[in-house]
Amino acid sequence: MHEASLAQQIATSVAAAIPPDRHGDVRVIRCLVGELSGVQPLLLEGAFAVVAALTPFPQARLACEAVPTRVHCAPCDGTFAPVHSRYACPQCGTPSSDVVAGTELLVSHVVYEAPATAPSP
């Protein structure tokens, strides 16, 4: 979809969410990217690698975790993964488009590394 602008949004959102004095320590930003979000995880990671130098986290890399689509089936009280966009439960055949996972697009975790030189005591 819009991986470059999303990469910028990730940088802006994370910068606002963590203390400024820790910006330089950020090493990894983890994202959850749903299968239905319209975003390609590999392209988003690549886009972030390109814009990282322009962000407050030049040493950070983006690590995306793809979230598979899961759909709730009421009769079975379980979830299933649609195959080739067939939104019907493979167990009982009941159609359902109650998507409970797979539309996520969020930053889930930030990993910092403490500075290489210890602060003076």
Next chain:
Amino acid sequence: MPQPTVPQPGAVQGHDVSIALLKANDWAARAVREQMARHGVLMLNITSSAGSGKTLLLERTVAALKDEFRICVLEGDLETERDAERIRRHGVQAVQITTGTTCHLEAPMILQALERVDVSQLDLLIVENVGNLVCPAGYDLGEQSRVTLLAVTEGDDKPRKYPRMFLSTDLVVLSKADLLPHVPFSVDAAIADVHAVKATLPVQVVSAHTGEGMAPWLAWLRDQRANARAGTAAVQLPARATSAAPALPAVPLAH
């Protein structure tokens, strides 16, 4: 031995966060939805591929309903005022939103366009999205209902190729139905493909060119409009019943 108060040099720490990347869009969509609910306006978001007949359907729709409803159309396109001009020819207000290079509308663009519209004087706000079955699916604009066109010239195998769009929509219009004799398009196969994604989705077969199927489409619109008004009445009743003027209750989100 005292615990260090600062991390050891080179130590790695992780922090769980939850930052939604479309938070700004969802905030704006909520503001739009509340504005519509306050005035009982039905807002529709019309999506489809480019060239599937959205604007012609809207031209025929505003021509049929302009004496019945106060209508405004927001036209999303990358460039030109062409679509807005086509709507204005029918004497209906239209605001063009040119997105430049962006292939979809986002809710903040709707808020900005609404600065030029008196929502309190409207019954119906129709947003024509940028022609694209991919990206517009992921952006809530604050609409009450989403309508997706699939032209018979596009092929009956599209719904399962673009599941997010068909999952998120409330009505499918098979458009350009007058061309059915000339193209290898099976209405039954298209409906089966739509229902493989979302079994409850209503499908209408419409030709804006000949007028075939326009009556059920207009009836659906009138129903939706009645629902929007009923929602407003339900919201306003408690305010009339009490002397204090309470804040507007939260409006249930359609998406």
